[in-house]
Amino acid sequence: MTLTDVTLSTTPPATAAVRPYRHYVYAYPHKTAYRALPRERAGLRDLWADEPKDALSLYFHIPFCEVRCGFCNLFTRIGAPGGLATAYLDALERQAAAVREALGEGARFANAAFGGGTPTYLEAAELERLCDLAEHGLGADLRAIPLSVEASPATATADRLSVLAERGTTRLSLGVQSFVEAEARAAVRPQRRGDVEAALGRIREAGIPVLNIDLIYGIDGQTELSWTESLDAALAWRPEELYLYPLYVRPLTGLGRHTAGTERGEQAWDEQRLRLYRHGRDHLLARGYEQVSMRMFRRADAPATGGGDYACQTDGMVGLGCGARSYTSTLHYSFDYAVDMHRIRGIIDAYTARTTREFGHADYGWTMDDEEARRRHLLQSLLQAEGLSVAEYRARFGSAPGEDFAEELERFADRGWMDASAGPDVLRLSPEGLAHSDAAGPELFSTAVRRRMAAYEPK
Numbered sequence: 001m002t003l004t005d006v007t008l009s010t011t012p013p014a015t016a017a018v019r020p021y022r023h024y025v026y027a028y029p030h031k032t033a034y035r036a037l038p039r040e041r042a043g044l045r046d047l048w049a050d051e052p053k054d055a056l057s058l059y060f061h062i063p064f065c066e067v068r069c070g071f072c073n074l075f076t077r078i079g080a081p082g083g084l085a086t087a088y089l090d091a092l093e094r095q096a097a098a099v100r101e102a103l104g105e106g107a108r109f110a111n112a113a114f115g116g117g118t119p120t121y122l123e124a125a126e127l128e129r130l131c132d133l134a135e136h137g138l139g140a141d142l143r144a145i146p147l148s149v150e151a152s153p154a155t156a157t158a159d160r161l162s163v164l165a166e167r168g169t170t171r172l173s174l175g176v177q178s179f180v181e182a183e184a185r186a187a188v189r190p191q192r193r194g195d196v197e198a199a200l201g202r203i204r205e206a207g208i209p210v211l212n213i214d215l216i217y218g219i220d221g222q223t224e225l226s227w228t229e230s231l232d233a234a235l236a237w238r239p240e241e242l243y244l245y246p247l248y249v250r251p252l253t254g255l256g257r258h259t260a261g262t263e264r265g266e267q268a269w270d271e272q273r274l275r276l277y278r279h280g281r282d283h284l285l286a287r288g289y290e291q292v293s294m295r296m297f298r299r300a301d302a303p304a305t306g307g308g309d310y311a312c313q314t315d316g317m318v319g320l321g322c323g324a325r326s327y328t329s330t331l332h333y334s335f336d337y338a339v340d341m342h343r344i345r346g347i348i349d350a351y352t353a354r355t356t357r358e359f360g361h362a363d364y365g366w367t368m369d370d371e372e373a374r375r376r377h378l379l380q381s382l383l384q385a386e387g388l389s390v391a392e393y394r395a396r397f398g399s400a401p402g403e404d405f406a407e408e409l410e411r412f413a414d415r416g417w418m419d420a421s422a423g424p425d426v427l428r429l430s431p432e433g434l435a436h437s438d439a440a441g442p443e444l445f446s447t448a449v450r451r452r453m454a455a456y457e458p459k
Contacts, residue, residue, distance in 0.1 A: 018415070018439050020270055021246055025383065025441030028376045031325065031337040033452035034364040042333070042362040044102035051316055051328050053103060055110040058140050060092070060130060061321030062114065063348055064121040066154050077344050085122060087352040088321075089129055095320050096137035098359035103318070109140040113148040117323065118175075120155035124163045131167040138318075143168035146305045150175065153191060153199035161206035170305040171210040172203055173243075179233035180226050183219045187247070193233075200237050209303050210240040217276035218247035218269065227276050231283050240302035243295050244280045246273045246438070277435060291385045294437035322351035326362070329373070333365030338459045370397075372446060374404055378427075379444045383437050387419070387428030401427055408444055 023030075064080045080088070100107075112134060122130060134140045148171040149164055156174060164172065176196055178184045184191050203211055213234045217227055234242060281291065289297040317327040325334040335351060338344050368376070378401050381388035393401050402409060409427070412418050417433030417440060433440060445453075 018436070019266070020274055020436050021248065021438050023442045024245075024248065024438055025379060027325070027332075028379050028441075029332070029366050029372070029445070029449040030453060031334060031364075032456035033449045034332070034334060034337065034366050035452070037331075037333065037362050037365050039361055042365070044099065044360050044362065045104075047328050047331055047333075047362060048102050048104075048316075053107040053316065056103075056107060057317045058109045058112040058134060058138065059317060059319040059321075059324050060112075060114045060119070060134065061319065061324035062116040062119040062122060062130075063088075063321065063323050063344070064116065065118045066121060066152065077341060077348060080121070084348070084352070085126060088348070089122075089126060089133070091352045091354060092130070092133055092320055093137060094354065094356040095359040096133050098356050099318060099320060100138050102360065103138075107139065109138070109145060109318075111146040111148075112140055112142060115150050117150075118152050118155055119149055120151040120157075120160050120164075122160075124157075124159040127160055127163045128167075131163070133320075138320075146170045148173065151199075151203075153196045156199040156202055158202050158206075161202055161208070165206045165208050169208050171212060171241075172206075172208045173212040173214060173241075174199065174203065175214045176230075176234065177214060177216045178219060178222075178226075179230040180222075183222055183226060183230075186220045187216060197233075204237065210305055211237065212241035212243060213237070213239045214243045214245060215280075216245045216247050217280060218273040222272075222276065224276065224279050227279060228283065231280055235284075235287060238299065240299050242284060242289065242297045244277065244284075244297065245295055246277065274435065281435075291434070293384050294434050322348055328368075330368050331362065331365050332368060333362035335363050337364070340459055343459050366449075366452075372449075373397075374401075375444055375446055378405060379441055382427060382429060382444075383434075383441055385429075385434060387422060387426045390425050390427065405444070411443070412440060 063077055064085065065078060114130065119130070120127070131142055135142055145168075147167070147169045149169050150173045151160075152175050156172075161172075177187055177189050179193050179196060181191070181193055200211075200213075215230055215234060277294075281297075284297045285291065288300050290300050292298050316329070317325065319326040319334065322335045323337075325332060336347050338347055366372075374397055377393060377396065378388060381393075388401060390400055390402075393399075397404070409418065412429075412433060413420075415433075415436075417429055417436060419428040419430045419433070422428040429437070429440070
């Protein structure tokens with residue numbers, strides 16, 4: 001669940017105009033700020049030549065789903081007809097060869113993830129091949145590092161789960177969204193509760209250490225009572241993690257084509273989502289879960305899955321697949337981006353036609369200068385419940401965040417979004433600040449990023 005639901009203005013909003021749900025910030029900057037890169041300056045070997053490569057993160061993107069949910073604007077298509085899944089895996093193999101050659105000797109992966117789309121749309125034998133690409137194609141030892149995989153109830157079959165468990169999966173994230181069938185239909189995610197429960201049973205039987213369940217609040221007709229029903233249905237499986245997502249209605253999605261947010265009343269909808277968020281947060285905190293971010297809650301006694309040497313603020317990301325992004329210290333890059341189904345199909349077809357040589361350069365991206373690196377570090381740290389270590393920030397950048405972002409942090413403090421009791425060594429959002437993460441995050445975007453995102457034409 002990504003992309004802005006409203007066009008970002010080029011300046012932050014005035015205090016009185018702040019809305020709590022502006023933009024889900026899962027990465028900075030968003031792909032809508034990326035632009036085509038000059039071919040002569042985008043060779044992967046040069047981009048990675050001077051990068052630290054001892055704790056990389058590996059990501060494989062699988063752009064297929066059995067159905068496209070009404071709220072989804074991820075880079076994905078329905079189905080993979082005519083051998084498209086095989087063609088896509090063939091292209092991944094060619095890309096892996098190009099990436100491994102660019103990384104050179106000594107690259108080490110600290111964690112891995114399969115996302116999408118729905119990686120478990122692939123059949124069991126295809127998942128085996130995907131794991132082989134990670135291990136033999138890129139040298140990632142999946143059984144020795146944390147491996148997270150996304151799944152849907154319909155594709156969480158016993159044979160697929162057996163492959164994932166045997167190949168070292170430490171975390172499986174299941175997109176349930178709602179255990180109430182009427183709400184699932186309202187979100188254009190038709191599913192029967194019995195099928196969801198059966199999938200959860202198979203996941204537990206597979207023995208994957210960490211189960212995450214995704215739930216959504218803000219669906220039409222959802223009440224605190226029905227929200228509690230979904231929460232308790234999830235809690236019955238004692239998931240190690242729970243993600244609580246606010247519903248967004250975005251351009252070019254199923255809900256976006258048929259529903260306008262103004263029809264339901266934006267202020268009333270904001271109030272509903274905030275009310276349901278607070279109820280869900282308090283419900284989980286009272287039942288032994290710890291809040292990690294606005295969205296993520298982790299069971300206090302959940303097993304550790306390793307990966308402690310990986311930090312999202314600093315380490316590189318190596319992304320493979322047509323919807324993946326990669327990060328070096330100076331460039332974030334990806335392939336072309338779209339939401340419209342017709343455009344997505346065209347991008348996937350172009351991806352599967354590439355040769356190994358054609359995978360040796362980056363296509364679209366954003367250059368990360370020192371200021372943007374500071375913003376990224378602040379943003380990704382501050383939106384976590386534990387907050388930002390001032391000492392770590394100073395060690396990396398040679399200054400204090402309060403010096404670099406005095407105006408933004410003062411504005412957050414004036415709104416009651418900062419935890420005044422955190423002390424001088426930590427910058428931490430207050431509970432109310434965490435509740436407004438989707439407003440605070442966009443206010444930390446640079447003017448240049450805002451302008452790029454505002455100029456982007458959805459496609």
